[in-house]
Amino acid sequence: MPITKDDVENIAMLARLELTDEETEAFTRQLGSILDYIDKLDELDTADVPRISPCSTASGDTEYARRDDVVRPGLGQRLATENAPDAEAGYFKVPKVIGG
Amino acid sequence: MQGCRGAGVQGCRGAGVPQEQGSVESSIISTEIYLELRELSIRTIRERIAARTLSAVELCRAALDRIERLSELNAFITVTADAALARAEQIDRAAASGDPLPPLAGAIIAIKDNMVISGVRTTAGSRILFNYKPPYTATAVERLRQAGAIVVGKTNCDEFAMGSSNENSAYGPVKNPWDAARVPGGSSGGSAVAVAAGMATAALGSDTGGSIRQPASLCGVVGIKPTYGRVSRYGLIAFGSSLDQIGPLANSVEDVARILNSIAGRDSSDSTSSDIETDDYVAALEGDARGLRVGVPRQYYGEGLDPEVRAHIEAAIKKFEEMGAEIVDVGLPHTEYAVPVYYLIATAEASSNLARYDGVRYGFRAEEAPTLKEMYSRTRDQGFGAEVKRRIMLGTYALSAGYYDAYYGKAQKVRSLIESDFRNAFASCDVIATPTSPTPAFRLGEKTDDPLEMYLSDIYTITVNLAGVPGVSLPCGLSSEGLPIGIQLIGRHFDEARLLRAARNLERAIAFNSKPGAVENL
Numbered sequence: 001m002p003i004t005k006d007d008v009e010n011i012a013m014l015a016r017l018e019l020t021d022e023e024t025e026a027f028t029r030q031l032g033s034i035l036d037y038i039d040k041l042d043e044l045d046t047a048d049v050p051r052i053s054p055c056s057t058a059s060g061d062t063e064y065a066r067r068d069d070v071v072r073p074g075l076g077q078r079l080a081t082e083n084a085p086d087a088e089a090g091y092f093k094v095p096k097v098i099g100g
Numbered sequence: 101m102q103g104c105r106g107a108g109v110q111g112c113r114g115a116g117v118p119q120e121q122g123s124v125e126s127s128i129i130s131t132e133i134y135l136e137l138r139e140l141s142i143r144t145i146r147e148r149i150a151a152r153t154l155s156a157v158e159l160c161r162a163a164l165d166r167i168e169r170l171s172e173l174n175a176f177i178t179v180t181a182d183a184a185l186a187r188a189e190q191i192d193r194a195a196a197s198g199d200p201l202p203p204l205a206g207a208i209i210a211i212k213d214n215m216v217i218s219g220v221r222t223t224a225g226s227r228i229l230f231n232y233k234p235p236y237t238a239t240a241v242e243r244l245r246q247a248g249a250i251v252v253g254k255t256n257c258d259e260f261a262m263g264s265s266n267e268n269s270a271y272g273p274v275k276n277p278w279d280a281a282r283v284p285g286g287s288s289g290g291s292a293v294a295v296a297a298g299m300a301t302a303a304l305g306s307d308t309g310g311s312i313r314q315p316a317s318l319c320g321v322v323g324i325k326p327t328y329g330r331v332s333r334y335g336l337i338a339f340g341s342s343l344d345q346i347g348p349l350a351n352s353v354e355d356v357a358r359i360l361n362s363i364a365g366r367d368s369s370d371s372t373s374s375d376i377e378t379d380d381y382v383a384a385l386e387g388d389a390r391g392l393r394v395g396v397p398r399q400y401y402g403e404g405l406d407p408e409v410r411a412h413i414e415a416a417i418k419k420f421e422e423m424g425a426e427i428v429d430v431g432l433p434h435t436e437y438a439v440p441v442y443y444l445i446a447t448a449e450a451s452s453n454l455a456r457y458d459g460v461r462y463g464f465r466a467e468e469a470p471t472l473k474e475m476y477s478r479t480r481d482q483g484f485g486a487e488v489k490r491r492i493m494l495g496t497y498a499l500s501a502g503y504y505d506a507y508y509g510k511a512q513k514v515r516s517l518i519e520s521d522f523r524n525a526f527a528s529c530d531v532i533a534t535p536t537s538p539t540p541a542f543r544l545g546e547k548t549d550d551p552l553e554m555y556l557s558d559i560y561t562i563t564v565n566l567a568g569v570p571g572v573s574l575p576c577g578l579s580s581e582g583l584p585i586g587i588q589l590i591g592r593h594f595d596e597a598r599l600l601r602a603a604r605n606l607e608r609a610i611a612f613n614s615k616p617g618a619v620e621n622l
Contacts, residue, residue, distance in 0.1 A: 003497075007497070008493070011493050011496050011497050011500065012477075012493065014496050014500060015451060015480075015492050015493060015496040016455075016458070016473075016476045016477045016480055017477055017480050017481050017484075017489055017492065017493070018474070018477035018478050018480075018481045019481060019489075020481075023481075023486075023489070027489075027490060027493055030490060030551055031490070031493060031494060031497070033552060034443065034494060034551065034552055034555075035494075035497075037439075037440060037552055038440040038443065038444060038507070040436075040437065040440050041437060041440050041441070041510050041511065041514055042510075044434075044437065044514060044517070046510060046513040046514060046517070049513040049514075049516055049517060050513070050516055051509065051512040051513050051516065052512050052513075052515045052516035052519060067368065067371070075235055079235045080235075080461075081461075082233075082235065083231075083232055083233060083234075083235075083461065083462035083463070084460065084461055084462065085459060085460075085462075085463070085464070085465035086465070092460050092461060094460055094472050094475065095469055095470060095471055095472050095474075095475050096470075096471055096472065097471070097472045
């Protein structure tokens with residue numbers, strides 16, 4: 001199915017990307033040709049094929065990895081906020097949330 | 101040694117590496133050594149430091165001089181000169197007091213800038229992390245340090261490891277030391293160049309769809325992507341989490357095996373790291389290739405393969421035959437679907453992984469956004485480069501309501517067909533031999549306007565990530581234009597020992613010993 005400019009604007013909203021008009025136009029064209037190529041997968045009948053487990057191993061073991069639930073020290077507020085563009089008193093500061 | 105003046109930090113751009121203010125004598129020694137850096141194996145370095153015929157500090161200075169002199173190649177984003185020299189002094193002191201030296205003692209290692217080191221700026225090649233100083237260190241890097249390696253800096257790469265040419269870095273493209281008008285490959289281009297041009301003994305890269313093997317091939321060095329889960333990814337900035345794997349690049353199979361010995365194995369900080377026993381990958385290199393069954397998949401020798409590359413790969417396979425290996429015709433029938441599967445799965449996972457870059461906790465934030473929502477979307481538009489945005493868009497689309505089953509779900513099913521292809525092929529062979537890249541290094545700018553054509557340059561490497569098996573690239577000759585050509589060998593899950601032994605035998609038979617000449621004229 002062809003991808004439209006409206007589709008691209010909607011995806012950009014979902015992905016939290018404020019695209020310029022040029023970017024929207026370029027992505028409409030480029031994603032269209034990439035998706036055309038991807039449609040090649042429709043050649044294959046996969047009705048009876050299982051989905052791969054994202055992290056399968058040699059043994060075919062698909063058990064979830066588990067660990068003991070023990071308390072370990074975390075980073076702490078100072079280290080956790082050290083890289084923040086804006087922080088105060090151990091908190092991250094952001095522009096206003098309501099009214100956006 | 102002066103640090104980055106005024107910055108008060110150990111990290112600084114390659115171009116700003118300070119010159120040692122040492123004596124004339126020390127610079128003569130350095131000159132002598134840097135000419136040899138590519139010749140010094142990890143084993144030799146350790147033995148000579150232990151015998152006091154080589155000083156770790158002099159070797160480290162030689163590497164730093166070389167990095168400075170070849171800054172035009174743009175292989176490094178950050179050079180950690182002070183920390184490297186301090187580490188080298190420790191090693192020399194240990195050698196002087198006769199302490200036993202750890203296995204990688206004195207080896208100069210460069211780290212791709214998508215692995216975190218506590219207190220050292222880590223950018224992942226992105227503007228959005230231009231000032232990020234992580235509070236912790238990646239397990240693979242920590243294990244290298246424990247083994248005595250000297251970390252000399254962080255190498256340039258495609259932004260968030262997304263690219264095949266290193267032209268997607270916010271810190272400028274990396275140039276190929278064999279011909280500075282050409283790309284080094286990507287995304288671990290800086291790591292491959294650091295090794296090829298003698299700026300480091302070895303380097304760590306990461307490989308999601310070929311990002312270790314393809315630049316290794318284009319730069320004439322050895323690079324291995326281990327089995328998924330063989331090396332801890334704790335501290336590797338995530339791209340495609342079901343595909344990403346850390347691995348070494350070096351000048352020889354023995355050196356990559358030695359590094360793998362130090363970094364492989366279970367890590368409780370990465371729940372996807374495997375607890376399957378590791379092997380001694382260096383000891384495993386012993387033994388010949390007689391009786392080895394080498395699979396040749398016809399699907400990898402079709403349209404799009406450069407005839408010169410084909411001729412070199414076929415000659416290398418002939419060498420296996422001469423060594424007593426058995427050449428077996430195998431099929432990997434779903435190969436033609438690998439690129440579309442990869443660009444759905446990798447982008448879907450990337451769109452999710454990169455959601456964390458929102459201008460709140462670290463990195464770049466767009467100025468003057470009146471609301472939180474606008475701050476997010478402007479930060480991300482200004483902070484990410486074009487290829488990263490393109491992939492986030494594609495991945496978001498593939499995961500969005502109404503398309504999930506048609507795209508992501510379908511891709512997962514075809515991925516399992518590709519994995520089955522490998523399991524079936526390995527029933528009749530021990531390793532599989534293919535080209536690493538369809539062509540030698542292409543020119544800077546040659547493919548930047550056509551994302552799809554760029555994606556097709558990964559056609560022989562991405563199947564290996566989709567199947568989760570290990571793959572190694574090693575140089576097998578030069579093109580008529582003097583550019584290196586790599587051959588890829590693929591092994592069974594967690595069978596790096598046999599894979600590296602096959603690679604070692606082929607390396608010995610090919611005896612590739614050309615060195616990039618272009619760098620000497622820079």
